[in-house]
Amino acid sequence: MQEQSVEQSPKQFQVKIDYNGLVKQLSINPHERVQSVLDRAENEFQITQNRHTLALFNASGAEVTDTQSVEEAGIKPGDELLLRPSRIKGGNNS
Numbered sequence: 491m492q493e494q495s496v497e498q499s500p501k502q503f504q505v506k507i508d509y510n511g512l513v514k515q516l517s518i519n520p521h522e523r524v525q526s527v528l529d530r531a532e533n534e535f536q537i538t539q540n541r542h543t544l545a546l547f548n549a550s551g552a553e554v555t556d557t558q559s560v561e562e563a564g565i566k567p568g569d570e571l572l573l574r575p576s577r578i579k580g581g582n583n584s
Contacts, residue, residue, distance in 0.1 A: 503567035507531045507546075513570070520561040524554050527565075531573050545576035553578065 502517045505527075514534050518527050524546060532541050546554045549570060554563045565571070 505565060505568065506570040507534065507573050508570055509535045509537075509573040518560050518565070520559065522560050523556070524558050524560060524563050524565075525556040527560060527571075528556055528573075531571075535573065540575075543575050544573055545578070547572040547574060 501521075502519050504515050504517055506513050507516055509531070512535070514531075516527065516530060516534065528544065528546050531546065532544060537544065545556065548554055548564070551572075553576060554565070554571065
C-alpha cells in the first residue's frame with residue numbers, strides 16, 4: 491500500500507534554490523509564507539550560522555519580501571530563487 495508515501499498538495503509546485511552554485515529543489519505551496527520557504531531552504535543546505543542575514547532573491551535580482559505569501563511574491567512553478575545575504579538584513583551601515 492503505497493498510499494502512505496509523502497503526499498503533495500495538488501497546489502504544491504517545485505522551485506529551484508541556488509546557494510553558492512549548488513541547486514536544490516523544494517516543493518512549496520502558493521499560500522506558504524516566503525519566510526517558511528527561506529527557513530526550509532536554509533535547512534536543506536544545512537546552514538547553521540548567520541541565518542538571519544540570508545534572503546531569497548528572484549531571477550531579476552530583487553529581494554523577495556519574506557512576509558508575503560509565495561503567490562503574493564509572484565513565485566511560479568519552476569522559478570529559480572537565489573539564497574544569499576540580504577542587503578537589508580545584513581546590517582551594512584554604508
